[in-house]
Amino acid sequence: MDRGAEKSGHSPSPSPKVEMRGIVKRFPGVLANDNVDFTIYEGEVHALLGENGAGKTTLMNILYGIYTPDSGTIRVRGVPVKLRSPRDAIKLGIGMVHQDFRLIEAHTVVENVFLNHRELGFVPNWRSLESRLEELASNYGWKLNPRARVGGLSPGEKQQVELLKLLVRGADILLLDEPTSVLTPIETRMLFKTMRRMVEDGKSVVLITHKLSEALSVSDRITVMRRGRVVLTRPTSEVTIEELSIAMVGTQIEGVVSRARGEQGEKEPILKISNLSVMGDSGVLAVRDVNLTVYRGEILCIAGVSGNGQVELVEAITGLRKPLRGKIILNGLDIAGASPRRLFELGLSYIPPEGKKWGIVPELSIYENVALRVIRRQPYSRLGMIKWESIIKTAQRVVTEFRVDASSVKARAGSLSGGNVQRLILGRELTTSNPLLLVAAYPTKGLDIAATEQVKRILLGLRDEKVGILMVSEDLDEVLELSDRIAVMYGGRIVGVIKRSEASAEVLGSMMSRGVPVSAAA
Amino acid sequence: MQRRSTLNSLGLQVSFERRAEIGTRFSISVTLGMLILAFLVSGLIFQLLGFSAPQIYRSFFTTLTSAIMLEEVFRRSTPIILAAIGLCYSYRMGFWNIGAEGQLYLGMIAATGVVILQKAGIGLGEELLLPAVAAASMLAGGVWSLIPALLRIKFGANEIITTLMLNYTAILLADYLIHGPWKDPAGYGFAQTVAFPASSKFMIPGVSEAITYLMIVGVITALTYLVFRFTVFGFESRVLGLNIFASRYAGVPTASTLLRGVFISGALAGLAGLIVVSGLIGRMRPGASPGYGYHAIIASMLGGLYPPAVFMSSILFGMLLTGGDLLQAGIQMPKSGVEIIMALIFLATIVAEFVKRYRIRVLRLGRGVVA
Numbered sequence: 021m022d023r024g025a026e027k028s029g030h031s032p033s034p035s036p037k038v039e040m041r042g043i044v045k046r047f048p049g050v051l052a053n054d055n056v057d058f059t060i061y062e063g064e065v066h067a068l069l070g071e072n073g074a075g076k077t078t079l080m081n082i083l084y085g086i087y088t089p090d091s092g093t094i095r096v097r098g099v100p101v102k103l104r105s106p107r108d109a110i111k112l113g114i115g116m117v118h119q120d121f122r123l124i125e126a127h128t129v130v131e132n133v134f135l136n137h138r139e140l141g142f143v144p145n146w147r148s149l150e151s152r153l154e155e156l157a158s159n160y161g162w163k164l165n166p167r168a169r170v171g172g173l174s175p176g177e178k179q180q181v182e183l184l185k186l187l188v189r190g191a192d193i194l195l196l197d198e199p200t201s202v203l204t205p206i207e208t209r210m211l212f213k214t215m216r217r218m219v220e221d222g223k224s225v226v227l228i229t230h231k232l233s234e235a236l237s238v239s240d241r242i243t244v245m246r247r248g249r250v251v252l253t254r255p256t257s258e259v260t261i262e263e264l265s266i267a268m269v270g271t272q273i274e275g276v277v278s279r280a281r282g283e284q285g286e287k288e289p290i291l292k293i294s295n296l297s298v299m300g301d302s303g304v305l306a307v308r309d310v311n312l313t314v315y316r317g318e319i320l321c322i323a324g325v326s327g328n329g330q331v332e333l334v335e336a337i338t339g340l341r342k343p344l345r346g347k348i349i350l351n352g353l354d355i356a357g358a359s360p361r362r363l364f365e366l367g368l369s370y371i372p373p374e375g376k377k378w379g380i381v382p383e384l385s386i387y388e389n390v391a392l393r394v395i396r397r398q399p400y401s402r403l404g405m406i407k408w409e410s411i412i413k414t415a416q417r418v419v420t421e422f423r424v425d426a427s428s429v430k431a432r433a434g435s436l437s438g439g440n441v442q443r444l445i446l447g448r449e450l451t452t453s454n455p456l457l458l459v460a461a462y463p464t465k466g467l468d469i470a471a472t473e474q475v476k477r478i479l480l481g482l483r484d485e486k487v488g489i490l491m492v493s494e495d496l497d498e499v500l501e502l503s504d505r506i507a508v509m510y511g512g513r514i515v516g517v518i519k520r521s522e523a524s525a526e527v528l529g530s531m532m533s534r535g536v537p538v539s540a541a542a
Numbered sequence: 543m544q545r546r547s548t549l550n551s552l553g554l555q556v557s558f559e560r561r562a563e564i565g566t567r568f569s570i571s572v573t574l575g576m577l578i579l580a581f582l583v584s585g586l587i588f589q590l591l592g593f594s595a596p597q598i599y600r601s602f603f604t605t606l607t608s609a610i611m612l613e614e615v616f617r618r619s620t621p622i623i624l625a626a627i628g629l630c631y632s633y634r635m636g637f638w639n640i641g642a643e644g645q646l647y648l649g650m651i652a653a654t655g656v657v658i659l660q661k662a663g664i665g666l667g668e669e670l671l672l673p674a675v676a677a678a679s680m681l682a683g684g685v686w687s688l689i690p691a692l693l694r695i696k697f698g699a700n701e702i703i704t705t706l707m708l709n710y711t712a713i714l715l716a717d718y719l720i721h722g723p724w725k726d727p728a729g730y731g732f733a734q735t736v737a738f739p740a741s742s743k744f745m746i747p748g749v750s751e752a753i754t755y756l757m758i759v760g761v762i763t764a765l766t767y768l769v770f771r772f773t774v775f776g777f778e779s780r781v782l783g784l785n786i787f788a789s790r791y792a793g794v795p796t797a798s799t800l801l802r803g804v805f806i807s808g809a810l811a812g813l814a815g816l817i818v819v820s821g822l823i824g825r826m827r828p829g830a831s832p833g834y835g836y837h838a839i840i841a842s843m844l845g846g847l848y849p850p851a852v853f854m855s856s857i858l859f860g861m862l863l864t865g866g867d868l869l870q871a872g873i874q875m876p877k878s879g880v881e882i883i884m885a886l887i888f889l890a891t892i893v894a895e896f897v898k899r900y901r902i903r904v905l906r907l908g909r910g911v912v913a
């Protein structure tokens with residue numbers, strides 16, 4: 021991965037901007053932060069690494085005033101502080117972008133950015149706020165329309181809105197929790213360029229990520245956490261990728277999954293889409309006349325810059341959105357417009373994007389969340405009566421097999437770390453069904469390295485068992501590693517379907533960003 | 543994440559921050575604390591209005607000290623419990639039904655209709671009168687409540703507004719019938735319908751009226767608890783109320799779940815209406831319900847939509863109504879006095895919910911928060 025801009029490379033100034041010492045945070049049944057020391061210097065990008073549930077988000081939430089530590093001290097610019105709320109943190113110039121976006125989708129960019137802002141006043145002067153916003157955005161090379169509705173923005177743009185929210189409040193210590201997990205390589209590169217710009221201006225950035233290559237390319241220093249403790253803090257120039265992975269998991273991470281496959285029988289289509297058009301939320305066609313076939317025992321990846329109709333296409337296939345016209349044939353049956361429940365019964369499993377929004381009910385316990393999709397089936401219920409014992413048993417299996425890090429299956433799903441939510445969703449979907457077709461949107465989002473490898477292994481295993489897999493991903497490395505064929509979407513159309521052997525990051529990149537079709541070789 | 547409002551003129555600033563976690567014990571203490579506060583504040587108001595607060599508190603307690611009083615408390619709690627337990631079904635699904643009062647009136651109307659038919663000789667016979675009035679009142683309340691549910695499903699109409707409007711419609715319809723076609727010809731000119739015969743009342747031999755009711759509502763409360771704990775329908779309604787996206791993904795049949803839950807709400811309110819006309823007052827009159835359907839809203843919220851707690855809070859409302867009657871007779875406190883307390887309890891419930899979710903801090907301006 022190339023570096024967004026040259027690192028300044030200057031040695032850290034002697035007085036740290038933020039000094040966290042001996043931070044302890046305990047949740048019922050877990051020690052999330054165990055005597056953590058963490059410092060942030062002026063003008064540095066500090067990468068924070070660690071497995072799912074290591075305590076990264078908790079540490080940053082403490083610095084942002086969302087949680088109060090059980091013990092430990094925090095100094096900001098040398099002054100000891102007590103942060104009781106994000107408000108206190110913002111006053112001190114600390115800003116955070118969360119793993120899941122916290123924007124109001126129905127509002128415009130400018131409304132979101134200035135919501136609850138001092139300068140909003142009683143009768144806001146939108147003109148001047150808009151021009152301020154445009155100026156700030158252009159400063160970083162962003163092309164954001166202040167009047168656009170946030171709901172219609174791509175993840176990369178939503179990220180920019182979150183950053184602008186912090187910047188207009190004068191934040192100079194930016195905490196970014198897995199900002200790249202939803203970005204395409206191009207968007208990631210742009211974000212890194214922005215980050216380098218910011219640290220050149222004397223700001224400091226904390227970057228949480230699961231991709232070691234990202235940490236190595238953009239950061240000045242790296243801290244690794246494991247099970248609530250800091251196990252390593254070092255300048256980036258002095259660590260290797262091996263050292264980092266050993267620090268994170270305690271052992272070397274196993275090499276890349278072998279994608280070797282069994283014999284390739286005759287091609288048998290499991291999903292056949294013809295002339296499918298789907299309306300988007302804003303009332304324009306999001307999917308235009310798509311034709312696509314998925315065969316048994318193959319992984320077909322849909323690649324594309326987000327916002328080019330992938331989500332709408334997947335929602336139409338999985339019954340969450342009514343198609344405007346066209347046919348969707350699953351295993352010989354036209355399923356266009358069928359309900360998600362019926363599709364699940366017909367053998368279509370689905371891993372949704374934005375797990376916290378679509379995949380779980382945070383207020384319910386883990387085992388109740390496991391029940392979500394299968395509650396109407398035996399042995400989970402009979403004649404409308406729930407059998408909680410058998411659900412709890414399955415939940416325990418999901419939690420063990422997919423290593424969901426939770427104090428018990430009775431814990432609230434909302435208390436899980438980001439990666440563990442994703443594990444729960446994956447585990448539920450794959451443990452409770454025998455799919456013919458698996459539709460997986462960003463299946464490895466937020467997962468640490470080991471879990472990502474595990475999911476890849478599972479996907480390849482299902483493929484070998486003759487399951488058809490339709491996967492949406494923006495991570496080109498992953499796409500190239502897993503797929504048999506790749507369909508590129510641009511402007512709501514499939515602009516080309518290519519075999520993996522004929523694909524490369526360059527070819528895909530150009531198709532994704534310009535929609536230049538390449539003659540399909542099916 | 544946080545909101546703020548400024549009281550700059552006082553040099554104070556109040557800020558609200560969302561709490562990350564809400565414990566059960568904390569939640570219960572906040573509700574009880576706010577409830578006590580509501581009683582203290584209402585005492586203060588009465589004192590200022592020239593009544594004796596201790597005397598008022600005492601009379602509420604008297605309702606618990608004699609068997610006769612206690613029976614009255616239970617009788618008056620019954621319609622509130624039924625309607626409030628019914629509302630749990632709506633509210634758990636995120637359907638903000640404030641139409642229990644109207645559904646209750648529909649129950650009264652339907653039951654009265656059946657009795658009038660019976661007296662006119664068109665009916666199923668004396669033995670079947672009770673099942674007939676029960677079925678009619680529940681059906682009427684249920685169907686009445688389906689109107690706003692369908693309007694929401696079909697047109698996205700806000701149920702708070704539609705249910706409220708239908709309350710007025712139902713009450714006006716009842717008034718029209720009482721003053722018009724259903725006026726009892728033998729009623730000496732009073733605006734009221736014919737009396738309900740004994741055979742239309744719930745009665746368990748050897749047990750008093752209050753205890754009979756208590757047993758009925760006890761069973762309904764327990765069943766509701768079990769529905770939410772152990773049935774697919776109860777589980778799916780909770781999911782529907784908590785996360786509409788996840789419920790679509792999970793394949794919860796949104797429309798049919800909503801319709802079923804709202805029908806049950808309306809049916810239980812309708813049954814409450816039957817108990818009012820057949821038992822509590824014996825016939826339909828203008829203003830037959832002193833607002834049981836509204837009391838039920840407060841009771842179900844105060845009980846946190848948890849059936850046993852809703853049962854208890856409804857009994858509290860029964861106490862207030864009974865105590866209010868005593869005060870009216872004893873110290874000429876107007877009927878609206880009790881309504882002040884109820885309104886304060888409602889406010890307290892809302893404040894309690896807020897306190898549970900947000901931490902409230904008052905800061906002095908200029909001092910900052912940096913310790």
Ligand SMILES: Nc1ncnc2c1ncn2[C@@H]1O[C@H](COP(=O)(O)OP(=O)(O)OP(=O)(O)O)[C@@H](O)[C@H]1O
Pocket residue numbers: 047048050051052070071072073074075076077078079425426434435436437438439440466468562563
């Ligand atoms: N509000 C909470 N209540 C209870 N437990 C919590 C809460 N928040 C976090 N935890 C627990 O604390 C631990 C650390 O969680 P944290 O979110 O900090 O992990 P993380 O390093 O950010 O992981 P990920 O990479 O998956 O996002 C986990 O075991 C998690 O379940």
Ligand SMILES: [Mg+2]
Pocket residue numbers: 076077078119197437438439
């Ligand atoms: Mg996290």
